[in-house]
Amino acid sequence: xxxxxxxxxxxxxxxxxxxxxxxxxxxxxxxxxxxxxxxxxxxxxxxxxxxxxxxxxxxxxxxxxxxxxxxxxxxxxxxxxxxxxxxxxxxxxxxxxxxxxxxxxxxxxxxxxxxxxxxxxxxxxxxxxxxxxxxxxxxxxxxxxxxxxxxxxxxxxxxxxxxxxxxxxxxxxxxxxxxxxxxxxxxxxxxxxxxxxxxxxxxxxxxxxx
Amino acid sequence: xxxxxxxxxxxxxxxxxxxxxxxxxxxxxxxxxxxxxxxxxxxxxxxxxxxxxxxxxxxxxxxxxxxxxxxxxxxxxxxxxxxxxxxxxxxxxxxxxxxxxxxxxxxxxxxxxxxxxxxxxxxxxxxxxxxxxxxxxxxxxxxxxxxxxxxxxxxxxxxxxxxxxxxxxxxxxxxxxxxxxxxxxxxxxxxxxxxxxxxxxxxxxxxxxx
Amino acid sequence: xxxxxxxxxxxxxxxxxxxxxxxxxxxxxxxxxxxxxxxxxxxxxxxxxxxxxxxxxxxxxxxxxxxxxxxxxxxxxxxxxxxxxxxxxxxxxxxxxxxxxxxxxxxxxxxxxxxxxxxxxxxxxxxxxxxxxxxxxxxxxxxxxxxxxxxxxxxxxxxxxxxxxxxxxxxxxxxxxxxxxxxxxxxxxxxxxxxxxxxxxxxxxxxxxx
Amino acid sequence: xxxxxxxxxxxxxxxxxxxxxxxxxxxxxxxxxxxxxxxxxxxxxxxxxxxxxxxxxxxxxxxxxxxxxxxxxxxxxxxxxxxxxxxxxxxxxxxxxxxxxxxxxxxxxxxxxxxxxxxxxxxxxxxxxxxxxxxxxxxxxxxxxxxxxxxxxxxxxxxxxxxxxxxxxxxxxxxxxxxxxxxxxxxxxxxxxxxxxxxxxxxxxxxxxx
DNA sequence: AATGAATGAGGCTTCATTCAT
DNA sequence: CATGAATGAAGCCTCATTCAT
Numbered sequence: 001x002x003x004x005x006x007x008x009x010x011x012x013x014x015x016x017x018x019x020x021x022x023x024x025x026x027x028x029x030x031x032x033x034x035x036x037x038x039x040x041x042x043x044x045x046x047x048x049x050x051x052x053x054x055x056x057x058x059x060x061x062x063x064x065x066x067x068x069x070x071x072x073x074x075x076x077x078x079x080x081x082x083x084x085x086x087x088x089x090x091x092x093x094x095x096x097x098x099x100x101x102x103x104x105x106x107x108x109x110x111x112x113x114x115x116x117x118x119x120x121x122x123x124x125x126x127x128x129x130x131x132x133x134x135x136x137x138x139x140x141x142x143x144x145x146x147x148x149x150x151x152x153x154x155x156x157x158x159x160x161x162x163x164x165x166x167x168x169x170x171x172x173x174x175x176x177x178x179x180x181x182x183x184x185x186x187x188x189x190x191x192x193x194x195x196x197x198x199x200x201x202x203x204x205x206x207x208x209x210x
Numbered sequence: 211x212x213x214x215x216x217x218x219x220x221x222x223x224x225x226x227x228x229x230x231x232x233x234x235x236x237x238x239x240x241x242x243x244x245x246x247x248x249x250x251x252x253x254x255x256x257x258x259x260x261x262x263x264x265x266x267x268x269x270x271x272x273x274x275x276x277x278x279x280x281x282x283x284x285x286x287x288x289x290x291x292x293x294x295x296x297x298x299x300x301x302x303x304x305x306x307x308x309x310x311x312x313x314x315x316x317x318x319x320x321x322x323x324x325x326x327x328x329x330x331x332x333x334x335x336x337x338x339x340x341x342x343x344x345x346x347x348x349x350x351x352x353x354x355x356x357x358x359x360x361x362x363x364x365x366x367x368x369x370x371x372x373x374x375x376x377x378x379x380x381x382x383x384x385x386x387x388x389x390x391x392x393x394x395x396x397x398x399x400x401x402x403x404x405x406x407x408x409x410x411x412x413x414x415x416x417x418x419x420x
Numbered sequence: 421x422x423x424x425x426x427x428x429x430x431x432x433x434x435x436x437x438x439x440x441x442x443x444x445x446x447x448x449x450x451x452x453x454x455x456x457x458x459x460x461x462x463x464x465x466x467x468x469x470x471x472x473x474x475x476x477x478x479x480x481x482x483x484x485x486x487x488x489x490x491x492x493x494x495x496x497x498x499x500x501x502x503x504x505x506x507x508x509x510x511x512x513x514x515x516x517x518x519x520x521x522x523x524x525x526x527x528x529x530x531x532x533x534x535x536x537x538x539x540x541x542x543x544x545x546x547x548x549x550x551x552x553x554x555x556x557x558x559x560x561x562x563x564x565x566x567x568x569x570x571x572x573x574x575x576x577x578x579x580x581x582x583x584x585x586x587x588x589x590x591x592x593x594x595x596x597x598x599x600x601x602x603x604x605x606x607x608x609x610x611x612x613x614x615x616x617x618x619x620x621x622x623x624x625x626x627x628x629x630x
Numbered sequence: 631x632x633x634x635x636x637x638x639x640x641x642x643x644x645x646x647x648x649x650x651x652x653x654x655x656x657x658x659x660x661x662x663x664x665x666x667x668x669x670x671x672x673x674x675x676x677x678x679x680x681x682x683x684x685x686x687x688x689x690x691x692x693x694x695x696x697x698x699x700x701x702x703x704x705x706x707x708x709x710x711x712x713x714x715x716x717x718x719x720x721x722x723x724x725x726x727x728x729x730x731x732x733x734x735x736x737x738x739x740x741x742x743x744x745x746x747x748x749x750x751x752x753x754x755x756x757x758x759x760x761x762x763x764x765x766x767x768x769x770x771x772x773x774x775x776x777x778x779x780x781x782x783x784x785x786x787x788x789x790x791x792x793x794x795x796x797x798x799x800x801x802x803x804x805x806x807x808x809x810x811x812x813x814x815x816x817x818x819x820x821x822x823x824x825x826x827x828x829x830x831x832x833x834x835x836x837x838x839x840x
Numbered sequence: 841a842a843t844g845a846a847t848g849a850g851g852c853t854t855c856a857t858t859c860a861t
Numbered sequence: 862c863a864t865g866a867a868t869g870a871a872g873c874c875t876c877a878t879t880c881a882t
Contacts, residue, residue, distance in 0.1 A: 011841080032242075034876060045843040047880085056877065108373075145388070152370045153385065159369045160362045164406045174403035175363065178355070181399055182392025189391055193384035196374045218861070221866060244851065255868040260853065262866095431862085452662075454855060465864040467859085476856065528793075565808070572790045573805065579789045580782045584826045594823035595783065598775070601819055602812025609811055613804035616794045638882075641845060664872065675847040680874065682845095847879080858868080 015052050017042040023063055027102040035059075060107050061114040067104065068120045071095055075127035085140025088131045089180055092154060096172050099158045125151065142188040146195040153179060225262050227252040233273055237312040245269075270317050271324040277314065278330045281305055285337035295350025298341045299390055302364060306382050309368045335361065352398040356405040363389060435472050437462040443483055447522040455479075480527050481534040487524065488540045491515055495547035505560025508551045509600060512574060516592050519578045545571065562608040566615040573599055645682050647672040653693055657732040665689075690737050691744040697734065698750045701725055705757035715770025718761045719810055722784060726802050729788045755781065772818040776825040783809060 021042035025033035035056055039046045053059035074094050081087035099105060129147035136143060157176040161167045182188075231252035235243035245266055249256045263269035284304050291297035309315060339357035346353060367386040371377045392398075441462035445453035455476055459466045473479035494514050501507035519525060549567035556563060577596040581587045602608075651672035655663035665686055669676045683689035704724050711717035729735065759777035766773060787806040791797045812818075 014842090032876095035878085036876075039844095046845095046878090047843050048841085050878070051841075054878095149384075149388070152373050153388070155373070156366045156370055156389075160366055161406075163362050163365070167406065168403070170403050171406060174359075174401050174405065177399060177401050177403075178359070178363070178392040179366075179389060180392070181397065182388040182390070184397055187391065187394055187396030189387060191384050191387050193378070193380050193387075195384065196371075196377065196381060218864095218866070220860075224866080242851095245853090246851080256853090257855085257868050257870095258866075264853090266852070434863095452855095455857085456855075459865095466857090466866095467864050468862085470857065471862075474857095569804075569808070572793050573808070575793075576786045576790055576809075580786055581826075583782050583785070587826065588823070590823050591826060594779075594821050594825065597819060597821050597823075598779070598783070598812040599786075599809060600812070601817060602808040602810070604817055606817030607811065607814055609807060611804050611807050613798070613800050613807075615804065616791075616797065616801060638843095638845070640881080644845085662872095665874085666872080676873095677847050677849095677875085678845075684874090686873070843882080845879105845881085847877105849876095851875080852873090854872080855870095856868100858866105860866085861864080 011052075014042070014044055014048060018044065018049060018052055018059070019063060019066065022059055023102055023104065026060075026063070026104055026107060031106050058114065061117050063104065064107050065114075065117055065120055067098065068117070068124055071098065072120060072123050072127060075124065075131065079127065079130055083140075084131070084134035084138045088135040088140065088150070091128070091131055092150070092157075092176060092180070093173075095154050096157045096176055099155065100161075100169060100172055103158055103162065105155050105158070139185060141183045142185045144188070144191050145183055148196050150183075152196070153183075221262075224252070224254055224258060228254065228259060228262055228269070229273060229276065232269055233312055233314060236270075236273070236314055236317060241316050268324070271327055273314065274317050275324075275327055275330060277308065278327070278334055281308065282330060282333050282337060285334065285341065289337065289340055293350075294341070294344035294348045298345040298350065298360070301338070301341055302360070302367075302386060302390070303383075305364050306367045306386055309365065310371075310379060310382050313368055313372065315365050315368070349395060351393045352395045354398070354401050355393055358406050360393075362406070363393075431472075434462070434464055434468060437464065438469060438472055438479070439483060439486065442479055443522060443524065446480075446483070446524055446527060451526050478534065481537055483524065484527050485534075485537055485540055487518065488537070488544055491518065492540060492544050492547060495544065495551065499547065499550060503560075504551070504554035504558045508555040508560065508570070511548070511551055512570070512577075512596060512600070513593075515574050516577045516596055519575065520581075520589060520592055523578055523582065525575055525578070559605060561603045562605045564608075564611050565603055568616050570603075572616070573603075641682075644672070644674055644678060648674065648679060648682055648689070649693060649696065652689055653732055653734065656690075656693070656734055656737060661736050688744070691747055693734065694737050695744075695747055695750060697728065698747070698754055701728065702750060702753050702757060705754065705761065709757065709760055713770075714761070714764035714768045718765040718770065718780070721758070721761055722780070722787075722806060722810070723803075725784050726787045726806055729785065730791075730799060730802050733788055733792065735785050735789070769815060771813045772815045774818070774821050775813055778826050780813075782826070783813075 018038065022033075022038045025038045025041055029037070035049055036046055038059075039049050042049075049059065053062060071094070075091055078087040078091050081090070125147065128150050132141065132145065132147045132150050135141045136145070156179055157172040160175045161171045164171065228248065232243070232248045235248045235251055239247070245259050246256055248269075249259050252259075259269065263272060281304070285301055288297040288301050291300070335357065338360050342351065342355065342357045342360050345351045346355070366389055367382040370385045371381045374381060438458065442453075442458045445458045445461055449457070455469055456466055458479075459469050462469075469479065473482060491514070495511055498507040498511050501510070545567065548570050552561065552565065552567045552570050555561045556565070576599055577592040580595045581591045584591060648668065652663070652668045655668045655671055659667070665679050666676055668689075669679045672679075679689065683692060701724070705721055708717040708721050711720070755777065758780050762771065762775065762777045762780050765771045766775070786809055787802040790805045791801045794801060
């Protein structure tokens with residue numbers, strides 16, 4: 001199970017169909033999207049869903065996994081960018097853009113996510129940590145801001161726009177801009193509270209907005 | 211409110227118990243908290259819930275109403291504060307504090323909220339609008355920020371901390387501070403997108419984080 | 421209880437109001453009319469309903485009682501009419517007319533009716549029995565028809581029209597006429613089955629359409 | 631019917647079991663028979679009822695449909711009988727016999743019945759209409775009686791016997807005989823009210839006793 | 841391996857009836 | 862006495878999950 005065994009060709013196809021259908025349904029109907037609807041949307045039987053994902057929570061975990069993974073890929077590329085400040089802003093922009101297309105941030109609330117998820121999440125923490133460290137060294141962000149802060153603030157621009165009924169697709173850019181301005185060294189006021197997890201290792205406990 | 215005659219003593223007590231129990235259950239279990247659990251927690255029968263709130267949505271609306279009302283009371287007082295910048299920050303602090311004690315922001319998504327709710331919500335918009343206008347005139351916030359922006363950003367500090375498993379109770383202050391720094395005129399970068407509802411009246415369509 | 425004790429003036433008034441309101445509600449909503457609605461329509465509290473009628477079934481029994489009693493009053497007068505055939509037809513006409521104004525025939529299905537009801541019912545059987553006997557002696561109805569037959573056929577005209585969505589108020593007269601033609605001696609065919617309760621006494625067991 | 635692919639063997643069996651159990655329960659308990667009891671009686675889970683009939687009303691409609699359909703089959707055969715008068719009497723006899731075994735006439739009152747029902751009902755109207763027309767031409771029934779009249783009177787014999795506690799199974803034959811005598815030309819008196827729906831088409835509005 | 845039928849726990853709501861005010 | 866608040870059983874229905882086909 002944990003070791004990826006080779007899936008039969010059609011099984012792999014169904015798996016992909018299911019993940020896509022599930023993401024769509026969740027995005028449209030929220031966490032209460034029914035397994036039956038997901039199956040119908042994927043064009044497979046209900047039983048097939050449970051063959052691939054023994055539990056609804058497992059299905060959710062798989063979706064979350066995919067999305068974090070996609071972000072990690074981008075993040076890894078940005079680690080080698082020339083301008084560290086721009087790289088961090090770019091990362092946040094990509095993350096918000098991903099979430100704007102389909103907001104699945106609520107998925108993380110569903111049950112304990114699989115250990116798989118913890119792994120990619122840890123990877124992401126390291127990436128963001130590094131992006132922030134480099135940006136800080138270049139004076140692009142204020143000294144008192146940590147990688148954890150960025151992880152947490154990552155969802156904010158989209159969350160903010162979720163209160164606008166028919167928000168224009170790019171509205172989140174406005175709020176990402178405001179928040180990023182708050183992260184800059186110019187005109188920064190001292191922060192009234194220390195960041196959440198000071199030690200590097202413990203940061204794994206933060207949940208990640210997918 | 212609408213011609214509600216004074217509730218009998220015990221009925222009023224039960225109503226209070228129910229609202230408190232419901233708020234607790236919702237805060238702990240999310241929107242899917244069951245009416246049965248709420249009744250049990252309030253120490254009343256299931257039927258009593260429906261005497262006071264014919265529908266689960268009605269119950270939710272009552273909670274939302276109470277919370278917005280409480281905010282409005284604070285906001286009205288702050289309208290007459292000496293320092294407009296401090297007043298706005300204070301308002302956001304109170305709002306975040308309320309939400310930190312019990313995050314019920316998801317309640318607004320539940321079904322069409324009663325017209326009552328729309329009323330207090332509109333009142334709140336006016337208050338925030340005014341607070342922001344005055345703060346802007348005093349140079350406490352940047353010129354390109356509107357009342358709608360503030361309404362939308364109001365929830366962000368708490369939303370951010372919701373990703374931290376056992377967040378310290380005051381962690382939100384850190385993020386409110388960062389975000390408020392982003393609202394200041396010093397070091398502000400031009401915003402890439404116009405604010406959501408330019409005209410004052412249409413702001414009613416925004417949903418309010420309770 | 422069984423012996424009629426003098427009701428206080430206002431209590432008697434409430435009782436009357438309740439019976440009227442209940443009859444109206446039942447006629448409009450069927451057997452499932454709720455006690456709460458009846459109370460509201462009568463302009464009294466729900467508790468008052470149960471003070472007068474300990475059980476919903478008791479309330480129903482009281483209504484049934486009143487209606488049968490009213491019929492009996494008419495029937496007794498008709499016992500002394502000059503033309504026995506016309507008298508029987510008149511009785512059936514009055515019965516159908518009563519039911520047309522408010523069809524409560526379904527009430528008899530509700531739970532075991534009180535012994536009170538049995539009493540007036542028995543009285544009614546005797547009356548109809550006599551009306552039929554006299555009509556038969558005068559050659560107005562066929563020889564093989566009994567009082568029980570008439571009791572049973574009494575509801576038929578209204579029942580028949582109940583299938584017509586917005587039946588004209590007097591449509592029942594058409595079917596009473598057809599059925600009554602079937603009761604006449606002219607052109608009568610032999611009946612393939614004996615009447616239900618041959619012995620006079622046992623007829624009490626028939627339920628009476630109120 | 632509407633594109634229903636052939637049900638799986640066990641599903642078809644359950645569907646049959648359910649329809650039978652439901653008919654039994656409704657006959658015994660009336661319209662308020664509970665879905666849970668029906669499921670128990672059919673020996674299936676509650677959920678299975680809703681798989682086959684998404685709504686209680688749908689279940690009722692299916693029962694009604696079956697019964698009307700059965701009558702139609704008989705009626706169609708009788709259209710070609712040699713003696714039109716006997717054919718009409720036979721039809722009424724079969725109808726009453728069906729209803730005697732299980733009186734479900736009250737089912738038609740339940741919610742808007744499916745369009746399917748309207749279809750078979752219309753078919754039945756045509757059949758009865760034709761049976762009556764032919765009987766009238768042969769002088770078997772009086773000239774002033776219409777197809778609608780017959781539809782409406784169809785339930786009467788059973789309704790009449792419903793007032794007899796432990797009625798002998800064939801008692802209805804007695805009242806069908808009496809009523810049919812009223813339909814004959816011999817000794818007919820003029821009817822005091824026109825029949826309900828004079829035009830052929832509008833007869834669809836009558837509800838049909840299933 | 842895929843399907844979809846079956847299951848039953850659990851959700852919301854109604855209502856007759858009891859009981860404190 | 863009258864009132865209406867409280868109760869809890871029962872009803873209809875949904876849905877994640879299991880299992881026969």
